[in-house]
Amino acid sequence: MSENALVFLLQYIGLTLSTLLPNPSPLWMASGTACAFIFLRGYSVVGGIWLGSLAAYYFASGHFILSLSCAALQTLQAGGLFFICQRYLGPSLLFSHKRHFIYFILLSGVTTAFVALALLSLCYAALPSVTSPLPLWSLWWLANWNGLFIFFIALITLDAYFPLISDLKKRNKVKLTLAYGCLALLTFLVLLNTGFAIHIGLCVLIFTCIFLIAKSYKWCGLFAAEFLLGFMLSLGAYIKAPFFIQSTFTHLLSLQFTLLLTVIVNSVLRYNASKYSTIS
Numbered sequence: 485m486s487e488n489a490l491v492f493l494l495q496y497i498g499l500t501l502s503t504l505l506p507n508p509s510p511l512w513m514a515s516g517t518a519c520a521f522i523f524l525r526g527y528s529v530v531g532g533i534w535l536g537s538l539a540a541y542y543f544a545s546g547h548f549i550l551s552l553s554c555a556a557l558q559t560l561q562a563g564g565l566f567f568i569c570q571r572y573l574g575p576s577l578l579f580s581h582k583r584h585f586i587y588f589i590l591l592s593g594v595t596t597a598f599v600a601l602a603l604l605s606l607c608y609a610a611l612p613s614v615t616s617p618l619p620l621w622s623l624w625w626l627a628n629w630n631g632l633f634i635f636f637i638a639l640i641t642l643d644a645y646f647p648l649i650s651d652l653k654k655r656n657k658v659k660l661t662l663a664y665g666c667l668a669l670l671t672f673l674v675l676l677n678t679g680f681a682i683h684i685g686l687c688v689l690i691f692t693c694i695f696l697i698a699k700s701y702k703w704c705g706l707f708a709a710e711f712l713l714g715f716m717l718s719l720g721a722y723i724k725a726p727f728f729i730q731s732t733f734t735h736l737l738s739l740q741f742t743l744l745l746t747v748i749v750n751s752v753l754r755y756n757a758s759k760y761s762t763i764s
Contacts, residue, residue, distance in 0.1 A: 495536025516635020
């Protein structure tokens with residue numbers, strides 16, 4: 485009961501603070517938290533995911549049938565990924581081989597694409613936006629995929645590698661502060677910037693910064709950086725930072741591709757080192 489209550493709150497807050505914002509969010513936190521908890525606790529938390537999604541969609545739209553359908557899709561996405569991975573990729577949370585991990589990346593991409601399309605089909609008529617369906621679907625798909633992948637792996641890492649995360653405190657404090665402080669500063673500049681050329685430059689710098697963090701601090705350092713980046717961007721969307729108010733479709737899409745490329749490339753490169761080594 486307590487686990488379902490926690491999942492209910494996380495799902496409700498995650499949907500309210502990212503997925504259901506009036507302005508577009510670059511990633512959906514609730515997709516990742518729902519997937520992580522169902523992988524960690526199994527089908528026992530399905531009720532919390534579904535009820536949290538139902539409450540969030542209902543209070544945002546006021547349409548019960550629409551909310552019921554959207555909540556079912558959110559629950560099916562997490563539950564379906566869990567079933568397929570357990571059935572075909574093995575029971576390990578972070579998978580036993582790099583090949584299985586790459587399969588999960590591809591599987592999550594296909595799943596989030598179909599779920600985003602289904603959500604758009606249900607919600608498009610009720611949306612105040614006049615954005616055409618295809619660009620909106622691409623934004624929703626990448627937000628769904630980024631949110632699922634980044635927050636899912638970050639929470640699974642926190643659970644599976646908690647002793648290694650504490651090792652980060654033993655590293656050089658100045659270098660650690662500079663590394664994550666630089667990433668936070670670059671993210672802050674992205675939130676304030678509305679010029680496309682500067683925006684692309686900042687995206688390249690963010691990719692480089694996370695690549696160097698991953699090289700120095702391995703798997704746990706990588707997903708601590710990804711979590712920080714994702715959280716700051718989600719917070720920026722919630723408080724209506726200038727980037728999300730004035731940015732064009734191209735701005736947002738380039739940011740989403742930067743997020744996706746950063747997390748996939750670095751996680752695949754660092755996957756072998758993540759499993760048995762300490763942070764060194």
